[in-house]
Amino acid sequence: MNVYSTFSRTVQFLCACAVVFSLSVPYLLSQAATEAECKTHLQFLASDKLLGRMTGTPGNDEAARYIAEQFRANKVAMPGSMKTYFQPVAFLKRRLTTSGSLIIGADTLAFERRFVPANVQAALLSGNAVFAGFGVVDSATKRDDYAGLDVKGKIVIVQFGENDSTEVRKGFNASFRKREAAEAKGAAALVELFTLENPVVWGNVVSIFKGSRPELASESKTHPMNWLIAYDGGKKMAMKLAADAAQKRSIAVSMKLEPTRSDTVFSNNVLGVIKGTDPTLSQEYILLSAHYDHIGTGKSADGKDTIYNGARDNGMGTTALLAAAKHFAAKPPKRSLLLLACTAEEIGLLGSHYYAMNPVIPHKNVVYNLNTDGAGFNDTALVTVIGLDRTTAQPMLEEAAKANGLKAVVDPAPEQNLFDRSDNVSFAKFGIPAPTFSPGFTAFDAAIFKYYHQQADEAGEDFNFRYLTRYVNSFVTATRLIGDASQRPRWKAGDKYEAAFKTLYGEK
Ligand SMILES: [Zn+2]
Secondary structure (H helix, E strand, C coil), rough: HHHHHHHHHHHHHHHHHHHHHCCCCCCCHHHCCCHHHHHHHHHHCCCCCHHHHHHCCHHHHHHHHHHHHHHHHHCCCCCCCCCCCEEEEEEEECCCCCEEEEEEEEECCCCCCCEEEEEEECEEEEEEECCCCCCCCEEECEECCCCCCCCCCCEEECCCCCCCCHHHHHHHHHHHHHHHHHCCCCEEEECCCEEECCCHHHHHHHHHHHHHCEEEEEHHHCCCCCCEEECCCCCCCCCCCHHHEEEEEEEEEEEEEECCEEEEEEEEEEEEEEEECCCHHCCCCEEEECCEEEEEEEEEECEEEECCHHHHHHHHHHHHHHHHHHHHHCCCCEEEEEEECCCCCCCCHHHHHHHHHHHCCCCCHEEEEECCCCCCCCCCCEEECHHHEEEEHHHHHHHHHHHHHHHHEEECCCCHHHHHHCHHHHHCCCCCCCCCEEECCCCCCCCHHHHCCCCCCCCCCCCCCCHHHHHHHHHHHHHHHHCCCCCCCCECCCCCCHHHHHHHHHCC
C-alpha cells in the first residue's frame, strides 16, 4: 500500500460523511455507480480494439452495440415506435486519396508532406493562377479580397486565415467560407496555403482532409471546384506569390489528382427511454446525451501510427450516460428520460444534429438537455459545467457535484467557445435549455492539451477512476434533482437562446 491510497481512502470517508448531511439529495447517489462499473465501461470504450471509434468504422459500431446491450441488460425501453435502440445515420465517406502532384511555379510539392486535396472534380488542371490574398469575402464588413480579380475558370491561391492571426480554429472555420466564396466566383480550383509553422497541426490537416471525414448524406452537396491545402510554414511561398501578383508576373500551376469518390457508410445514434413515475411530470423529458464517437487512428506528433482512444473525450461522458441508464431504469425520476448516445460529434456534431432534425420525442416535450462531454481534466476537485450559470438548474447542478465531494464551476475558457462546440448546441438551437457537464478543468492549458485529441487519452491503470466515479455520480445526481424538481428549468433571462425557448414551448 502506498501513501496515496491511504490518503484517498481518508478523503473518501470524509466525503461519505458529507453526503449524509446533504439533506436535499434524496439518495446516497454518490454510490449510484461503483468504481468497478465505471472502470469497466471506460476501459472497454477506450480500448485499442475499438480503434478510436471513428464514425463509420467497425470500432464505432462496436461501441454503439455495447451501449445498446447495456440498455437492453438494464431494461431501458426503446423510444416511441422504435424496434431497436439504433437510429441509423447515413454518411458519405470519401475514399482515401493516395497520390497526386501539385506544381506551383518552380516548386514541386510532395503529396501529403506538402499538400493534400480536400475535394477533386478535375483530375488534371493547369494554367496561370490568381493570388487572392486571404481569399476572404464578407458582406457584413464589405471586404472582398477578390475585388478587381477575374477568377472564373481559374486556379486561385490564397493564404491561411483571415489576417495575420495564428489562431488555428478560426483559420479553419474561415477555410470553409473561402471555399464557398471561391466557388461563388466560379474558380476552377482553390489552393489554400497553410502558412502556420506547425508540422503537428499540418499532420492533423492531412488526416482530416485526406478523405476520412464523413459528411451527412442527407445534407451533402456536390462541390464543382478542386480544393487543395498546401503546407507553406514560414510563408515563403505566400510572400513570393504576393510579390508576383503585385508585379503582374504569371504564376503557373498544374495539378494531377485522383478524383474524389465517396461511399455511403452508416453509423448509429443509440436511443433509449425511461418513463417517469409522476403522471403529469412524466410527460416532460430530460434528454441525457453523450457522444461515443472519437477521431479514430492517425499519426502522432512523432510521426508514428497511433490510436486515439478517447478515454476522456468522450469515454467519460458515455460512461456517465450508461451509469444513468442503469440507475434510473431501476429507480426512475418523476420526469421521463430520453437517453441519446450520439455518433459523429467529432466530425461536426453531426449525430446530434441528425437526431435534432429527426426526433423520436417532439422537442416541445423535452424540457432540458444535460449533455456530457469534455476534453479532459486538470482539477479532480471540480466538475466544469459549460453553461452552468445560463439555466435555472444551476443550484441543482451545484448541489449534485457537492453531494459527490466535488464543486461545480463555470466554464473557465470562454475564448474557446465550448458551449457551441458540443452536442448540447444541437438542442439549444431549438430552445431547449442545454448545458454540457464536463470533467473539471480550470484552463485550456498544457495539462488538457496533453490528452485532448492525443494518443495519450487512454484509460490505463494509472487513470483516475476514483475521480471518474465521482464525476459519473455527480451526473446521475444532477439528473435526479432536475428530474424530480417541481419546476422545470429555463434559460436565465436574456440568454441568447431564450427567444427560441419561448417559441418552442409556446410562451409569449
Ligand atoms: Zn473531441
